[in-house]
Each structure stands twice: as structure tokens, then as C-alpha cells.
Amino acid sequence: MHTLLNIIAVFLGSGLGGVCRWGLSQWINGQYPFGTFAVNILGCFILGLLTKIAPGNEQVRLLLMTGFCGGFTTFSTFMSENFMMLRGSQLLLSLCYIAISLSAGILAAWGGYNIPR
Numbered sequence: 001m002h003t004l005l006n007i008i009a010v011f012l013g014s015g016l017g018g019v020c021r022w023g024l025s026q027w028i029n030g031q032y033p034f035g036t037f038a039v040n041i042l043g044c045f046i047l048g049l050l051t052k053i054a055p056g057n058e059q060v061r062l063l064l065m066t067g068f069c070g071g072f073t074t075f076s077t078f079m080s081e082n083f084m085m086l087r088g089s090q091l092l093l094s095l096c097y098i099a100i101s102l103s104a105g106i107l108a109a110w111g112g113y114n115i116p117r
Contacts, residue, residue, distance in 0.1 A: 006059060013068040044106070047073075
């Protein structure tokens with residue numbers, strides 16, 4: 001039963017995170033992948049925050065951290081967008097997107113973890 005609850009927690013969190021990612025990306029995306037950038041940075045912040053404050057309950061952690069944050073953020077879309085930029089001869093834009101995403105992501109995770117309670 002314990003394993004089934006873990007599976008359900010990850011399943012529900014992933015679905016909710018994926019729907020939130022899709023909705024935010026639809027609202028923000030335009031010519032450039034600002035929606036993907038926004039969800040990945042926000043997801044890093046949320047995960048940093050949850051790393052510090054998440055309760056000890058395993059199912060809650062799986063629901064929020066593994067499920068929601070895993071479903072909300074998207075490494076594969078990030079890579080696909082960079083690949084399309086490279087195919088379109090936008091090397092500088094792709095490198096900037098990568099550098100800014102990685103820098104902002106680690107800063108967001110740090111900020112979420114260090115936010116005062």
C-alpha cells in the first residue's frame with residue numbers, strides 16, 4: 001500500500017505540474033521560448049524552497065518535489081528549443097539562452113532555499 005501511495009502522489013503531482021507548465025507556456029511563449037525559461041526558473045525556485053521547508057511526509061514530498069516540480073519543469077523542451085535555434089543558425093542566441101537559464105536556475109534554487117521562513 002505504501003508503494004501505491006507513492007506512485008499516486010508522483011502521478012498526481014506530475015499531472016498538475018505538466019498542466020501548469022503547458023498553461024504558463026501558452027500564456028508567455030512567443031517568438032522566443034520565454035515560457036519554458038519561466039517555468040524552469042520558477043520550478044528551480046519552488047524546488048529550492050521545498051528542499052528547505054517540505055514536511056517529512058514522504059508522499060507529500062513525492063507529490064510536490066518529484067511530481068509537481070518534475071512535471072512543471074522541462075529539460076527536454078529546453079534542449080529541443082536550443083537544437084532548433086542551432087539548426088536556424090542562431091548560435092549566439094542559443095548560447096545566451098543556455099548560459100542565462102543555467103545561471104538563473106541555480107540562483108533561483110538558492111533563493112528559494114534561502115528565503116526566510
